[in-house]
Amino acid sequence: MHMVPRITVEVPVLSVGSGTADYEKLGSYVRSLRKQHGLHMTLLHIGVLDDFSQDVSEWTKGITSPATAASRTSAWLQRLPVMGGFSGQAERLIVLGGGSVCGLEVDVPQSVRDFQVSLVQALHELLAELLVDNADDFILSSRALGFRYPRWTPHVAVGIPQSRRSGSWEIQPVTIDFGASRIRNRQLLPAIDAEEGIPSAD
Template structure:
């Protein structure tokens, strides 16, 4: 079965702690620890591009077509500035996604929080340009965006909890190095590489 890629603005994890054993040590708290290579922190989730564009078209009652929404969104994604790499730290594991996922709660520098706020403001501007009214309502109700909370919790999902209702766990502090921001699955979008 072919899965349709989700689009996010994210930063890749380059390293956790002082070596592989620091990350592997989280296995005592987490079942099915994710491979370090694919770890990332999401800054903004857009969802599946076709779903997002159809949400816009439905919301505007066809005033903005799905095709127009796709084109504008691709242009918008290409125009986003890149956030340079940075270091964060984690001192606890937190439940995510209703408790089905465990993540490292990450303390990030202030400029990273400001960049994430900028992304949300930029999303508002994109939606305004697409003639979406009541933008906040759209963001919270769009199936594609999937926003469940107005607050951003910087985190790196690392696996599943060993026990149900595991809650928050304090851990030894870990330094996390992140690379520069990127558009996840950009190469799979229309017009990529042109």
């Protein structure tokens, strides 16, 4: 089944522990351990842009069209500030997504938590611009955004838990280095005119 790429604000994982062996040890806790290259931590999930735009249009009863929502969201995403790289530490694995995902819970600097909060605040500002009322209710109900928990848990998804029951497992502490924040699948967004802040005609 073909999955449409999702748009997120994320930070890429540059390294886990002192080498490949440290990461591969996690294979004793999870099934289908993901390749270390490509691991990331999601700061804000937008989802499929067309789905998000449709959610906005339905919520506003058509006052904001899907096309308007898509173009303004694209411009907003590309104006977001970039956070520099940082390091965190993981000491346990946790089960997420109703038991379908196993991830490293990461202790991150306060500045990272502050940045993530600023992204949520910026999302509220975007929704106001899109004429979405009751933004908190919209965020929790939007199928595209997929917010299920009011509190952000910094984590790096690494595989599938051995069983679907909830829980956590202590591991040997590892340091995780992250790169600067980026927009995942940014290349799929419409090009933006740098001066006007609107989608280009190309």
